[in-house]
Amino acid sequence: MSEFLAEIIGTMILIIFGGGVVGGVNLKKSIAEGAGWIVVTVGWGLAVTMGVYAVGSVSGAHLNPAVTLGFAAVGEFPWDKVPMYITAQMIGAFIGACIVFFQYLPHWRETEDQGAKLAVFSTGPAIKSTYSNLVSEIIGTFVLVMGLMFIGANQFTEGLNPAIVGLLIVAIGLSLGGTTGYAINPARDLGPRIAHAILPIIGxxxxxxxxxxxxxxxxxxxxxxxxxxxxxxxxxxxSLAFWIVSAVIAVILIAALNSELKKKNTQVSNVKKAI
Structure with missing residues (x-):
């Protein structure tokens, strides 16, 4: 198997299990309907674990453009392979989302909530706030990639690494995922979102x-x-790149804080006017 095909297959598996658990929890008349956030986070953790077990020995199982770019940025992955990996990840995510669509075929008709249907494919914010939502995704993915490097620096019993990576995903979901649904993966969100736009999903x-x-x-x-x-x-x-990205993130953090303060001041002003 080529690395290109491995990343397609691994990312497809990721989305089948990950999108699948959201479908089970969100869609009407599913036996798992209403099972809750803990089930979703465990499902995504197992999704990553299975994807890594499937193709880790072939491609390293990045399954995520952010992981590919994060490792390339520090010289732990060749830049000339980055476009190929990201393309494969996008293809795999799209195919996985299409499989989830067919898995729940009769449930789309039974589910009236359009947001619940979209959530099976892609993420959305609990509170819409552009800069704060961006910060949440930056923090979640920062923890993911740094965590993967922590894991790589330790020795585990052979075959245990994918399970540890899965636990990292569960931890991120439980602790940080409640704000934006923790995409922490451009392919995981964009590939299925494209599938949602294209597929004939009822309502x-x-x-x-x-x-x-x-x-x-x-x-x-x-x-x-x-x-x-x-x-x-x-x-x-x-490195210079470290300082540049640090500065970019600092600007985003300040913008997020400033935006929330402005909203707070607007709320106070509106209350005073109402009185």
Whole structure:
């Protein structure tokens, strides 16, 4: 099997299990309907575990453009392979989403909530706030890539690494996922979102393209910074790229805080006017 095919297959498996668990929890008349957030996070953790077990020995099982870019940014993955890996990941995510669509074929008709249908394919914010949503995706993916480097620096019993990576995904979902649904993976969000837009899903509504850039750009920034930060702190490699990305993230953090303060001041002003 080629690395290209491996990344397609691994990412497809990721989305089949990950999108599948959201479908089971969200869609009407599913036996798993209403099972809750813990089930979703465990399902995604197992999804990553199975994807890594499937193709880790062939491609390293990145399954995520943010991981590919994060490792490339610090010289742990060749840049000339990056376009091929990202293309494969996008294809695999799209195929996986199409399989999930067919898995739940009669349930689309039974589910009236358009947001619940879209959630099977892609993420969305609990509270819509552009800069804060972007920060959430940056932090989640930063923790992911840095965590993968932590895991890689330790020795585990042979065959245990994929399970440890899966636990990392569960931890991120439980602790950080409640704000934006933790895409932490541009392919995981964009590939299925395209599938949602194309597939003949009964009563599906829009694909929320106005939000779609956040789970792409946020993970890219967070993934690259996770790799740069790990190398800066643990190996002393304070590269120019580290300082540039640090500055970009600082600007985003300030913008997020400023946006929330403005909203708070507006709320206070409106209350005073009402009184």
């Amino acid at each position: 599906k509504g829009g694909s929320n393209w106005g939000y779609a850039w956040i789970p792409v750009i946020g993970p890219v920034i967070g993934g690259i910074y996770g790799g740069l930060f790990y190398h800066a702190i643990f190996t002393g490699d304070l």
